[in-house]
Amino acid sequence: MSCKLAITSLSASVVIGSVIMHTGRPSMRHYSPNGRSEPPRWASALCALGLFVYQSLDAIDGKQARRTNSSTPLGELFDHGCDSISTVFVALSACISVQLGFYPRWMFFQCFCAMTLFYCAHWQTYVSGTLRFGKIDVTEAQCTIIAIHLISAVFGPGIWMTKVSLSCFRFRHGTGR
Template sequence: MFEYKYLTKEHLKGFNKYKYSAIDTSPLSKYVMHPTWNTIVKVIPKSIAPNLITFAGFLCMVVAVLTLTAYDYDFYAAGGRPGLLEYPCEIPKWVFTFCGVLIFMAYHLDGIDGKQARRIGVSGPLGELFDHGLDSFIVFLIPYSLISVYGRDPVFSVSCFRGFLIVLSVVMNFYVSHCEKYNTGTLYLPWSYDLSMWVSSSLFLIEGLYGPGFYKYYMFRDVTFVQALEVLIHVMGMITTYPVAVYNVYLSYKNRTGHRYTILEAARPIWSMLVMTLLVTLWALKSDNNVIEQYPRSFILMYGALFSNIACRLIIAEMTHRRCELLSWMTWPLLAGVVTSLYLPQLEAVVVHTLLILFLFSHVHYGVCVVKQICNHLKISCFTVPKEKRK
């Protein structure tokens, strides 16, 4: 079942030559987090594989999402379900505290895994791919979870569509950074990452203390806390990620340090993500049944599976110096689903859940098969440390 060969011989040869290159200039990361992680990693047994640490961080986010799904499936955390407005706080406080702790643990584990790899001498392309591949889903799951922090409130919150736009804004910062690496050969870690992890954890922990209605207030005049947070998230990407990425690509051409692709080739990673995002957004806006309000969790999770798969394929292309795909194969079933839903709205519920299952299963299959293929090629194990490295 998981023996399919997604990677070509050229991809595998590219992994043989790959060398990791990243630059992190964030003051928070440089002066606070890295020293902390350098201290923590010293107490971790050398027998624990870095990929196991990475996977543990991913599982923290999965558990957080599953917990929120069980207690707040329809994202009514702050506003209460229709007909139950006299009981607006449906989620126990401990759920928010629990999720805040899990998110902070995921953040720390993501910072420690690479240090553990260098500490025991097992750094390599599999570790980076495994780390960044799971990051592509974690970066979606964090804003996806945050929807439960502010919920669906007609006065103090935002609509599910605007919640989706917040998710979209966050994941695009991640994708733009990897488009940048596709052209420059170096991953410039955005400053917003560390800050966003601290803020996300804090939002959950504070609500764990005061309850899901805590953020229902006006910041100034008619602007609510959630609306101000919404603007801040969108602005952060525009200031800290997009212009910096464009400038770094420009410098790579000027200084002849990057790949110096033609303009069409440099822009190649854009199209698959752009087409997919436009299709999903069009579906949400034109749906007769208002699909994103009817099935917000399924609809947004479907987008997350699409995003992560396209991002993972881009990461593999940048690591192996191969051309990335122009359009993902998932574009075609998505297009068929959008057309079917818009012209046969009575089938929309079936379509959105069918696509969700298809994309999630396909992405998991892709990830498992790629990891197995690389392990077989490099003759290594994903979750165990060689005996000679444990001393």
């Protein structure tokens, strides 16, 4: 009975994490439906908090399932299903947070890369039977997106549109002087 309760609560933690993560996403899309207008700073902060909670609960769920030897194919499918849905919304909210709507090709490229990398990782798992992680992988990418949301929350999304001039630097590469 207690083992079944633990499995149910583990699955519930993934659902709770997904719900918490998606709380900030509708406000981002509401205030910036085209990715060009500035979403409110609180929405960026909410997205950062939601992604942190989701990432933490997802990691705890996986560690606990392996520790208690209660990992099942259905649980893994459920977990990766939530991850696949989240990948789309995390990519879109990051694009909105940096106002990437001004550059639709870059926005498409960023979303396409996120989904392609997710697909390739799981295809490799399907073929090899093992989900492998690199030194820099999903957790680091999520931490980077959290940082992007926090920068947008503190300084405003307009910070990403600031033009930086490098004219004060003199580059003499290959001139022989």
